[in-house]
Amino acid sequence: MANIKEVAARAGVSTTTVSHVINETRFVAEETRERVFAAMRDLNYAPSLVARSLKVKETHSIGMLVTTSSNPFFAEVVRGVERYCFEQGYNLMLGNTEGEAQTALSYLKMMLRKRVDGLLIMCSEGQQEVFNQLDWLGTLPVVVMDWGLDSDRVDLIADNSHLGGYLATRHLIDLGHREIGCIMGPEGRAPSTQRLAGFRQAMAEAALPVRPEWLQGGEFDCASGFAAMTRLLAMPTRPSALFIFNDMMAMGAISAAHQAGLRVPEDISLIGYDNVELAQYLSPPLTTINQPKEALGRLAVTRLLARIHGEQIANRLITQEPDLVIRQSCRRY
Structure with a gap:
């Protein structure tokens, strides 16, 4: 050579x-x-x-911590990150934390030893231990994606989940639904809290009651969506429509409805959140709130590279605006 x-x-x-x-x-x-x-x-x-x-003093490598890349939402964001890193001549070092704080810390230490030029973080608030270590990073640029870490040490790219929750609920109301419930995400998580606030705002504007028993908790996965729908279907009365706080739980809910002998949307209308690629191939195709996932990945890398190259940027918060994607899982009531 x-x-x-x-x-x-x-x-x-x-x-x-x-x-x-x-x-x-x-x-x-x-x-x-x-x-x-x-x-x-x-x-x-x-x-x-x-x-x-x-x-x-550059390695042309970027570290990324993600809760799990097996979830379609995270996988599609990671795909956007990988593509843009490749285009810009950077290597991506990916760590799947599986929601475990110690795993996240281990990956973080490894990435620092490998001297990554910057760090992308897309983890849950439950892994707060990770962010308690940000002082380790010194001047290393950090961009946090998709949840509300309040720190002047990092850039934050956040989905306007309040608006997304409002758009989803408003769509059901505009279709004539008056008895609307929710399958929510984990209690206390920023996306869940904000989407619920958007739901409540739309219901209040329409002077519609919010029935507490129709607000069922979930964990942003298929199994919890299935379980929450099963609980709702066992009640003496059930809503005519549901706003489900992510598409994974909506998939589980559709399965539970089918197994109970119900048809979507003829017997119950469902709207999800995220617009993962699989949503369009469900039966019926899922109406959902779109988050531009590959664009989110590209935006995160663009901001991180700007920080790596020393650009002066005053605003550390970037908010992405969601939009409604209408398919066939909701009907006029």
């Missing part, structure tokens, strides 16, 4: 000049740069990323 001395000799320059071209640490005339790049191509020379990182 060729080395930097052979590249310098072929290009007719010093090894110092080759180093400056590779690391972009000093101005080099365009003609000289082209000779160096041509020599690198001719000799099939690939500069060592490790050696380069020691000189310019």
Whole structure:
């Protein structure tokens, strides 16, 4: 394999000049740069990323902590992150925490040892121990995605879940539904709290009562959606429509309704949240609130790279606005 001395000799320059071209640490005339790049191509020379990182204090790698990439929502965000990292010449080091704080901390320590240039975090509030360690990171840029960590140390990209909850409920009301319930996410989690607030606002504006027994808790997974729907169907009276706080729980709810002999939307209308790719292939296709997941990933990387490159950005909060995707799981009442 060729080395930097052979590249310098072929290009007719010093090894110092080759180093400056590779690391972009000093101005080099365009003609000289082209000779160096041509020599690198001719000799099939690939500069060592490790050696380069020691000189310019960058590894061209980004760490990402995510609750779990098996959930379609997280998987689609990660896909957006991976694509844009690749386009920008960065490696992505991914750690699936599975909701475990100690796992998250272990990944965080490993990423710091690997000297990542920046960190993306997409974990639940239940992993607060991770964020108690942010002082470790010094000046390392951090972008948090999809939940409301209140810190001036990080950039935050958040979904406007209050608006999303309002849009979902307003759609059901506009279809003529008056008896509306919810399958919610974990109590105390920011997305759950905000989506419920949006639901309550829409119901209050329409002067409709909110029945506490029709507000069933879930865990943002299929199993809890199935269980919550089973509880609702066992009640003496049930709502004509449900706002379900994510598409995974909506999938479980549709299965429970089917097993109970009910048809969606003929017997009960359902609207989800997230617009994961699978939602359009359910039977019936799921009406849902869209979060632009690949765009979220791209936006997070763009902001992180801006911080890595030292750009001065005053606003640390970016809010993404959701929108309604109408399919076939809701009917006019």
